[in-house]
Amino acid sequence: VIVGFPTETDAEFEDTLSVMREVRFDSAFTFKYSERKGTIASKKYPDDVPEAVKTKRIMRLTDLQKQISYEKNLAHVGETHTVLVESLATARSCDECQGRTDGNKLVILPAPPIGGAGRPYKVGDMLKVRITHATPHALRGGPFGV
Structure with missing residues (x-):
């Protein structure tokens, strides 16, 4: 515009x-x-x-x-979306990664665990993510069953 x-x-x-x-x-x-x-x-x-x-x-x-x-x-807070992991770090933090929903919404989520509990995930993985927070530019959430 x-x-x-x-x-x-x-x-x-x-x-x-x-x-x-x-x-x-x-x-x-x-x-x-x-x-x-x-x-x-x-x-x-x-x-x-x-x-x-x-x-x-x-x-x-x-x-x-x-x-x-x-x-x-x-409106997406509380929903679960399938998210394609695009990167294992964001421009702001190595403790976060990002992906996109099938509606092209940007989702920021915690970086995958290294060692210890949980299954690491990688770029290209499809994750079920519960949306917990929203900003004008992105959704935030955490993966289910990882």
Whole structure:
């Protein structure tokens, strides 16, 4: 979703927010319009939306989408999903790994045990995971029977 496209009015931006509320995307890629030399838009339309207005609009749009994403993810807490393990570490921690549900929801779960109790799991494994927590960007949970 692009905000601040040339000639975009306040009313048109409000229409964009209205559509976002109605459609309720799981997530959305959002951008401020920036002119690219040589494109049809740069030749036909002057970049007439001030940068400060674009910034305000993208912040409002991002905040709305974050709230929608959180509400939709929160609905999964308490559910069990089959998760494909994609990595055994996350960008933030070696104590966590991540995978995806069949609906492409990102799931963060504890890294597999090394030695001791439990069966280690690896990239490519399909795990039954109970969802215990939600954020706007991911679900968190733990595997069943591992």
